[in-house]
Every structure is written in structure tokens, then in C-alpha cells.
Amino acid sequence: MRAFELVEPATLREAAASLGADDSTIRPIAGGTAIVLMMKAGVFRPERLVSLRRIERRHAAIERTAEGGLHIGAMATLTALEHSADIRAAAPVIARMLRNHSNVRVRNVATVGGNLAHADPNMDMPPVLIALGARVTTISSDGERSIAVEDLPAGFYQTVLKPNELIAALEIPAQHARRSAYLKCTTRAAHDWPTLGIAVSLGDNDARIVISAATERPMRLTAAENEFRDPRKAAEAAADTVKIMPDARGSIPYKRQLVRVYVERALRAAMEAAS
């Protein structure tokens, strides 16, 4: 690791302004759990890091909206989410998922914004948020915009965010009577990044079924969603259609089998979950 400049702006707006429009050696740093690993591995060698630690406290807040949804500042830590009464009330699946997410040291510092901007395909939170229909609001010198979490990843470790665009907040709509579940499958150790993640959100007449980790990016399994009333059929449809990425955690045929098993189990878990 070589020396670099660290700036600590006092506001989110200033932070966005300190980022270059197209300089890949300047990046924001939030919890630092992902970006520092990339620096240690030498795959990212920054000239400047823009720390978000000193920006306004409100960007770490978790609030219930008037409609019954959630507004979560980008700097909220995963631990804050895990223990928030509002999250447990409005989207308990998030709190349940976080219990098996990384480890307590990582959760204590990792942030929602960093998690979503990192765009590692092997993650647990994005599929859950996609299933819940969540969106992020962003800020840049061009102003603010809203992006569905589903549309955020652009590929392997890539997002649609512009280099000088920051995630400001996460918006989760009211879930009303929807029931949700998330199943994480690991194959090398209990505390590993997922080999496969399946998130399900069930309404009366529809389901959102989202896969992560086994695929190039988190995505909806539309073929399975169309069969959601019959978990076994949905599982077969998912296994038949999904394009799987092999890695050290499992081969393509094995991960396809895991998809078959976990889509069915996740759907059944959602059916049994409280709304």
C-alpha cells in the first residue's frame, strides 16, 4: 500500500464535490471493509480517498416513513440495521439476514451505502432489498436521482453510479401484507460469503424471487416468479433458466442443484413467514 490523500468533508454535498468526475484513483470510503481489502490486495491504488465518516449524522439515521416504509441513510451500519426496532417491524427479513452476514466486526462498521456501491455479486443484502422493492437516492454535482436497487449493479463489481455520484439513502416501500424470506447457502464455511442467496417476497398475486452469488449479479428469477404458487415448479423453472457462474464454491451443475433446492425452500419459508 502506498501513501494517499485522505479528505474528510463535513457534508455529503461537499463529499460529492470532492470526487472527480472521471478519475478512478479517487473513491469514497465509508466503513472501509471492502475498499481497504482491495487496497491491500493491490487491485485499487488510490490517489485520494474521500471519507464519509464526518458527514451529517442524519445520513446514518433509520426512520419509519409516514407510509409505513423505511428511509435509511447511506451511512447506517449493518449492526444498526440488525438491531433497529423499525427494521424489525417494517422489514424483519433484513434483521434476520444480517445475523448470518459476515461477522460482528464487519457489521459494526460496514454501511448500507458501501454495501450497495461495492457491487460484489457474492452478497446477501442486495437480493433482499431487490425483493423488497427498495430504491436508492443518490447525489452528485448533477443533482439527485432515484435508482431501483435492482438496476444498480451493472456487472461484476460495477454499478450504474457515476464516479462522482454518492448513495445518500435507501428507501424501502411499505410491505403491507407481503411476506419475505431469505436463505443463504454457504459451501466452504458457515461465515463465508454466500455460494447462493435466494430472497423471496410474496404478495397475494405475485412473488419477487431474487438470486445472488451464483450469478454474475443479483437478479430476478422471472421464470420462477411465474410459477410461485407451486414451489417445486418454481424451483425447476429457476434451475432450468438461470445462467450460473462457477467458482471455488461450486461447479455449474452443483450450483444449479442448489438453486433448485433453495428456491423451493425459500418460497416455502416465505409462505410460512409472518407478514
Add this chain to the structure above:
Amino acid sequence: MNKIMRHGQVGRSAPRLEAREKATGRAEYVHNLRLPGMLYGKIFRSTIPHGRIRSIDVSAAAAHPGVYRVITAADVAKVVPNPYYGPAFHDQPILAIDKVHHVGEPVAVVLATDPHVAEEAAALIVAQYDELPAVYDEVEAMTSKAVVHDVLKPAGTFPDLKHLQGKTDTNVALDFHLRRGDVAKAFAEADHVFEHTFRTKAVLHLPLEPFVSVAETTGSGLTIHTASQSPSFVRIEIARLLGWPENRVRVKVPYLGGGFGAKLYIKLEALVAALALIVNRPVKIALTMEEQFFTLTKHASTFRIKSAVSKDGKITGRECEVWWNGGAYADIGPRITQKSGFTAPGPYDIDNVTIDSYSLYTNLTPAGALRGFGIPQLVWAYESHADMIARALKLDPLAFRRKNILREGNAQATGTIMRDAAIEAVLEQVSARMDWEKPFARSSGSVKRGRGIAIGFKASISPTTSVAIVNVAADGSATLYCSTVDMGQGSDTANAQIVAEVLSIEAEAVRIVHPDTDVTPYDMATLGSRSLYHMGNAVRLAAQDAKAKLADLAREVGVPEGSNIPIAELFVKKYKMQAGNIIGTASYIPSYVPPEAETGQTPNATPFWMVGGAGAEVEVDTETGHVRVTRLVNVGDVGTLINPRIVATQLSGAAVMQYGFTMQEQIETDGGQITNASFADYKIPSILDIPPMESEAVDAEQHDGPFGAKGVGESGTFAVSPAIANAIDDAVGVRISELPITPEAVYRAIRARNGDPLEDA
């Protein structure tokens, strides 16, 4: 069961002497050491598995701001003319000379006052190679055209390696053979013959404190501060490399953050010594976690085992062929090949046995000792094989083992008569804890339950020596000087208890001086569970020597025999003030007879035997292949217990480590390149992975051990892997023959058994 000795010091769970120091961050580690003017070295490593070095361009690195100097083998040659080291072979150069033999081999070192500058600059070095064909598989290495070393260079310390001197065109770094009885006849007359092959992959020690060494030149020579398990060996080997007398090399070892066999013999010490001599400033090299993957692994292995069995289940003959993947440098591999090799037939009473055990060079990271010295690889094979035979003959696995077990007084494969080896007791205790003879609830839907047992044994490495000094000061306080390295196993506490028992004082009052070869006497090394027996005996004898001298002193000053006059007053009576001291010393070397070269036979193969048994209960998810170990029972024969709590944690810690090697860990390679060199991708067990465990020792005694004790560090590793594989077979009827047991491997085996194999990757 637990024997408390007369003075109550041996046999009690004394809290670890160093616990407070460690918990409050005061314990000394080499990682924290900074010396005035010290330079940090960063190693530039080979990126190819095998090749001739065409050029090394260090100009950009040397010109990098802040760099003090860049060193290559050419510089090393000026201070160490023949810079090859190693315990069994002098095959490992301090920095690569002419050739590189594995990915990650040290080629050059950048020195700078800032470690980050050294790291940046190391990335600027450019080496060019002419690549050579490489070999990675231990069985292929027997016959491959790719040959790792041009000439074999045994160190000369081991007689059974002498015949390899100067050999060319071979990757075999040792072939060990044992012949007992008439195996051909046993197979010809057998009712049943079973033959299976088992494999293990290379795994890693991964102490949380990676390798670290500091060297400084002094007026008289060199001082090396190092995280080493073998300070005496380091001193002797550095002295040999430099052509110096031993007393010019001083080796100091504080606490270690784990070792597990990684930090044995020489690792970074020769390199920092050469660097310090070249630049005449203190030099420190501290490896990263990633660099541990390039330094030392546990041997990958292949074991072909074949048994002749009578129809009532008696094993009448056994053929063992074992190939050990030693990587690019021999390290201690040849000793593993022989010392562990001779137990390859397992703890069974078999009249006709052959063993052929081969240590192979390959173009991978060197392999060495790892908590068990090769035994877990062997037990994996012979105890999986045992269950496969029992199942085929429709015999209960416990009954089959009882029928064949090696009992006290029986001859082991070497011909050595078994003494103080509680093999039978361990087997019985495992099965009792497992309620083996009671019915077992098996299935709940797609998740199937099963259980398995296994038992393994090990001989202590021999002949080895330990020396200890017990110093009683004029106020009666006692200090132990010994070169056993406490790397977390609790040796300081156990040795203090032994001193305390002999001198009738409190263990907590005994001070231990850590290894410093200018101060503490010789010890072969802290390895192979040898220390409590060898050093423990030396410590006991040294304390007895001190006690005898105190008795002499009492007589001299006219104190009647059996008086309870405080020790301090004896000194005052003699010296008229608080002055003087009593030095007790002893050295211990057990008897041993080397095996005959052709047959491997010897009447005295080892000073003592270690025994470890395990029982596992599992749940197998037949839809995904996930295995959950719901219960793991570990039982060991460790002789009497000097410190029961430390014994229990050594057994459970060893079992956890082997559980990782069984279910999770493997070094993944692609064309000789390691693709998972980090904790992110090489998964050791976390608290969430560890199964519910019960760990205990059988009631036993090693007649010539200190107070009846013997080693305990490794026994908990022996039987874990096959116990789990046997339980999986019991649950779902599939046999996994290669470690680690991944969910995908289990799922594939289930599909194959169902006649519907999963397509290849």
C-alpha cells in the same frame, strides 16, 4: 482418574502462567520488536512454478525513493558461500540461485526503513525466466520427466538419507520400506482382499502470527530474534552456514502466536541473518498472511492400502504404499515419510505387512510437519479402509476393530513390542461415549443421520535430546531455563508444575526463562508432542538435582535431615547474607534402536506412543450434500495429566484444527499458482463451524514419563477425518476418499450411488 501428586502441583488445572500477560497485551512477540536503525525487508517472489532465472532487473526498485538496497543471491553468496539449508537436505537456497522451484520462492529482497516503501519497490522488480516442465502430483512425481532438483543433497545428519547423496533424475527424497512376515502368502490364502486409495490435499498451519524474524549484528556475531519452534536448531544451522562456532550466534524466542509445525527448523532466519551481515544493520522480515501460503504446507498425500482378511474378519496381511507430496524443498518431509510411515498399517495386530513410503519433490510450496507429523493422512486412509472392510463383511465397525486391535504386549509392524499404549482403552472409551451399543435414530426425511468411529496412533520422533536448568536463588525462589517454546500449548505452565512438584513450592511462583541460546540450554525442538516427555523429564531431573544439592547444602550447614527450615536460611547460614544460588541441571535422551534399512525392523522404535480416537454423529442433507457434525467425541491417551484443563483444550483444539482440514480447508492451485491465498478464500473453522465436542483422556500412565505423562498436542487430530467419513457412509451409504469433504463431493457421491451422476463441471 486424575492423579494428583504428593505436593498437589502436578495433576491440578493451574491457570496458565502467561494468561494475564497475554490478555493485557504485555506479552512479548517478535512482531512488536523494533531495533534502532532497523530495516524492513520485503521479499520478491517467483511467479512461476519451475524455471531457470534468465535475469533479475532490480534497477527500478533500487531507484525507488526510500529504498536502502535490493539484495539477490549474488549478494548473499558474498557472506554465505554455500547458502543451502534444511534439516534433512541442504536443498533450500537463502534466495533463489539459477532456478526457481515453486511459485512464491524468494528471489530478491528490498530493504527500506519503511515497510510500505519496501513493498512498493518489490513490485517494481522484474525477473525473466525460461520455464521448465513442472510436476505437481505426488504419484506422477515418481515417474515424471519433470525433475525438481538437478542433484539431491542430503544434509548428512540422517543415516537413512546418505544413499541419496548426489543422485540425479529423481524426485524421490526418501524411500522407506518395511517388511514383516510373508505378505504374498497372506494374500494368496486370504478369503477376502480389499484395496482402496485415499488422498488428502495440501493445507496450511496458518498461525495467526505469521513468520517473523529479526537479525542484528553484534560485537561477537549475530543475534536473531525469531518466532521459531526450534531455537537450538536455528543456532546450529546458522553457525554451520557461516562457518562460525555456535557461541557466536544467539537465538532468542519470546512467545509465539501459534506454530503448529510451521515455525520449525529454518524459515526466515537464514535470510535475515544474511541480510544483516550484508548491510550491517538490523533487518526484520514479517510475512503477511498471504505469504504463509508460499512458505510451508502440510503434505498432500496418496495412500494405496490393501488388506487380506479372513472370513471371520481377521486382517492377515496388509500392503501400504504412501506417496507424500513434499513440494519444492524437503524440509522435514523425509522424516515424516519414515517416522510416521512405519505406523501406516494402523493400530492393528497384523502378522504380514509391507510398507513403501515415498517422499517426493514437486513444484509446489514445500511441505513439512503439521500437528500430527503425517499421522492424520495415514489414519484417514487406514480407518476409512477399516470401515469399508467391516461394511463389506457385514461386521459392526467396533467389533471389527476389537477383533484386530493392537494390544499391549503385541508386536507392532516394526517388531517393537507395544508398551504404555492405551489403544484398546481409547477405542472402548470412544464407543462408550458414543453409546455405540445402543440403538441410533437415523432419518428425518431428506436429512439422514449416521455415526462413525476411528482410532489412530503415533510414535514419538527419536532420538532427541532436551536439557534443562533449574536455578534456586538465595531467597528460595526458583527459575527454570529451558528452550521449549510456549506457542500457546501451555508448556510453561506444565514445566512450572513439574518444578513445583519436585521442590514442593507453588507452580505460580516458578519463573520461566524463555529460549535464548546464550542462556537456556539445548533442546531439539518443540515439535511432535515430544516436549512434555523429553523436556518434562529433563526438567524433573534438573529440579531433583537442585533438590539434592539443597539437601547437601543443608547437611553442610548442619541442619538435621527432614528439617523444614526455609531455604533462604540455608543460604544465609552458608554465605552469611542473601547470596549464592543452587543450579540443578539435567539432560534427557531416551533409548532408541534405528530400524534395519531393508526391513524397517527394530526392537525399540520409539520412546512412547500417542493414541487418539474419535466418534462422530452427522446429519447429511441428501439434496445438497451438506454435512452437519452434530457431535464429535475425542479421546486421547496422554499418560497422566499434568494439567487437566490444558489437556482438554489441547485435545479439543487439535480436533477443531483437523475438523477444518476435514470439512473446509484446501489450498487451491491452478498450474502451480495458488488461487486462494487469503483468509477470505481459505476457510478455517470459525466458532459457527465448530461442532459440539467432548474431549477427554483415558486413565493411563507412561511409566517413564515425567510423573507418568507424555505428549498431548497432536493426539486430538488423528481420528477426526475418518470418523466423520465413516459417519457419512453410515448415513447415506457413500464413501468419500479424498479430503476435504465438501458438500459438492458428498452430493456428487450420492448422485453416483443412485445411478444418476451429476454431470462434470
